[in-house]
Amino acid sequence: MKILVVGGGGREHAIIKKIKENKAVETIYALPGNGGISKDAVCVDIKATDLEAVRDFAIKEKIVFAIVAPDDPLVLGMVDELESKGIPCFGPSKSAAIIEGSKAFSKDLMRNFNIPTAKYEVFDDAAKAKAYIDEHHAPIVIKADGLALGKGVIIAETDIEAKDAIDKIMTQKAFGESGNKVVIEEFLEGPEVSVLAFTDGKIIVPMISSMDHKRALDGDKGLNTGGMGVIAPNPYYTPEIAKESMERIFKPTMEAMNSLDRTFKGCLYFGLMITKDGPKVIEYNCRFGDPEAQAVLPLLETDLLEIMMDVRNEKLTSDKVKFSEDSTCCLILASKGYPQTYDKGFPITFNCDTNDIFLAGAKIVNDKLVTSGGRVLGITKRAKSLKEAIDLAYKAADDVSFDNKYYRNDIGHRALEILEEVK
Numbered sequence: 001m002k003i004l005v006v007g008g009g010g011r012e013h014a015i016i017k018k019i020k021e022n023k024a025v026e027t028i029y030a031l032p033g034n035g036g037i038s039k040d041a042v043c044v045d046i047k048a049t050d051l052e053a054v055r056d057f058a059i060k061e062k063i064v065f066a067i068v069a070p071d072d073p074l075v076l077g078m079v080d081e082l083e084s085k086g087i088p089c090f091g092p093s094k095s096a097a098i099i100e101g102s103k104a105f106s107k108d109l110m111r112n113f114n115i116p117t118a119k120y121e122v123f124d125d126a127a128k129a130k131a132y133i134d135e136h137h138a139p140i141v142i143k144a145d146g147l148a149l150g151k152g153v154i155i156a157e158t159d160i161e162a163k164d165a166i167d168k169i170m171t172q173k174a175f176g177e178s179g180n181k182v183v184i185e186e187f188l189e190g191p192e193v194s195v196l197a198f199t200d201g202k203i204i205v206p207m208i209s210s211m212d213h214k215r216a217l218d219g220d221k222g223l224n225t226g227g228m229g230v231i232a233p234n235p236y237y238t239p240e241i242a243k244e245s246m247e248r249i250f251k252p253t254m255e256a257m258n259s260l261d262r263t264f265k266g267c268l269y270f271g272l273m274i275t276k277d278g279p280k281v282i283e284y285n286c287r288f289g290d291p292e293a294q295a296v297l298p299l300l301e302t303d304l305l306e307i308m309m310d311v312r313n314e315k316l317t318s319d320k321v322k323f324s325e326d327s328t329c330c331l332i333l334a335s336k337g338y339p340q341t342y343d344k345g346f347p348i349t350f351n352c353d354t355n356d357i358f359l360a361g362a363k364i365v366n367d368k369l370v371t372s373g374g375r376v377l378g379i380t381k382r383a384k385s386l387k388e389a390i391d392l393a394y395k396a397a398d399d400v401s402f403d404n405k406y407y408r409n410d411i412g413h414r415a416l417e418i419l420e421e422v423k
Contacts, residue, residue, distance in 0.1 A: 001025050003305070004058055004087075005041065006048050006078060007069035008032045010332075010360035010378045011290035014297045015069060016041050017358070018304040025305065029061065035369045036359020036377065048073045051081045058087050067091065067308060071147050074266075074286050075101035090308035092286050096257060096264040100286040103145050103183045113256040115249055116280040118185040126170040129182055133162045139187040144169045146178025150214075150226040151339060153283075155187070190275040191236040191414075192282065194292050197250060197270065198307060200316040201263040204254045206246070208299050208323045209237035210292045211415055216339060218410045225339045226375060229411030230295040230330045231386060235418040236274050245272065245279045253284070265311055294358045294378040295330040299323045327386040329412050330378045331393040335361065336406040338374030343404055346371045352399035356380045371402050387416055 001024045005012050008030065016028055017040055031054055033043030046053045049072050058066060068078045068091035077094035091097075098105050110117040118141070123129035133140060142165040144152030152175050156162035162184075169179035197206040210232040216222035249270060257264045269285030269292070288297075297304065301322045310316045335342035348362060348369045358380065361373020379400065381392035390412040397407060 004063045004066040010358040011293040013358040014294045022305040035363040092266040095262045097286040120185040124181045141185040143183040144175045144179045145181035148175040193272045195270045200311045200314040205321045209234040227291045231412040232295040295328045329389040329393040330380040336404045344371045346403040348402045
């Protein structure tokens with residue numbers, strides 16, 4: 001069986017390693033993949049956003065099943081393009097992927113269907129956005145409407161910072177056309193929880209919860225990044241919160257999309273904040289989170305490829321989605337300077353087993369693996385206890401070498417404190 005995975009980051013590497021466990025899989029193609037993925041799949045230098053080239057490759061190679069993992073090709077309609085040529089896919093259609101492609105759409109969806117979220121307004125005029133800030137004041141959250149590599153959210157602690165964010169997004173076009181509109185939200189307080197869920201539009205089956213660490217620096221300081229580390233499960237996500245989230249958020253979202261004729265089939269990501277009034281949605285993503293997938297998928301005990309095929313064929317059942325009771329810690333090793341400017345091209349060497357390492361910003365140059373991005377790789381360790389998983393991940397970080405290596409030193413510390421409190 002020939003499988004195609006569209007994308008080339010740590011998330012895709014985690015997906016590829018997991019679907020390799022299915023014995024019916026003969027060949028996995030990654031488009032474009034990366035230098036690290038090339039050890040587990042055949043990498044082909046085709047951009048994930050080149051719909052026609054991906055389609056033509058899939059037809060030529062007689063791909064049996066395709067997995068479209070990143071947000072950009074999903075929002076552009078990659079699944080529609082492949083399905084139109086008879087190639088079954090895991091991932092939402094273009095009409096469903098708008099749930100991530102437009103924050104204005106997703107916020108309106110939540111308001112119209114009474115799904116709990118922060119109060120907000122949408123603006124396409126910078127002057128009106130600034131006037132709104134003068135009226136409501138910081139702390140306040142500014143979001144670019146479209147896709148921005150996970151960096152289009154600015155939490156402003158002062159009115160000046162908020163107005164600077166408006167200029168950055170709308171006037172300076174830091175995120176291109178994604179900043180033509182902004183969503184301005186009230187600032188919510190509480191712990192954050194990430195929950196990925198499989199859904200075929202008929203049922204929705206949540207995966208194990210996780211806790212992302214978005215800020216670049218220790219103590220949750222510095223700029224927002226695509227994610228500097230993840231632990232799973234998240235201790236804030238209690239059975240009571242899980243039940244409330246299913247009843248008030250997960251099912252209503254699936255049903256709302258169905259009612260709009262935008263049935264979502266794939267992995268739906270819920271970014272939640274546990275407020276004093278219960279869980280509220282911070283954001284939706286139309287795909288596996290990265291690095292969340294690197295922490296969650298290693299705990300999946302059932303066959304990922306079979307689940308994905310069941311989602312596509314609208315045959316998903318909860319009994320096919322089983323997770324271990326272990327814990328994981330995914331530690332991201334990045335290039336110093338990320339998410340702003342950084343040097344690259346440094347050789348990467350390993351003094352350890354690489355089975356639980358997922359490569360992202362890496363390529364092969366003269367038969368050597370070298371750094372090529374901000375987030376270079378993720379190290380995921382699994383253990384009976386969260387503390388043990390964290391300790392193992394940090395120990396393994398010492399066994400991976402490249403110049404300019406940087407990582408946070410406090411991934412999972414907050415979760416450990418919570419676990420101590422509830423003992």
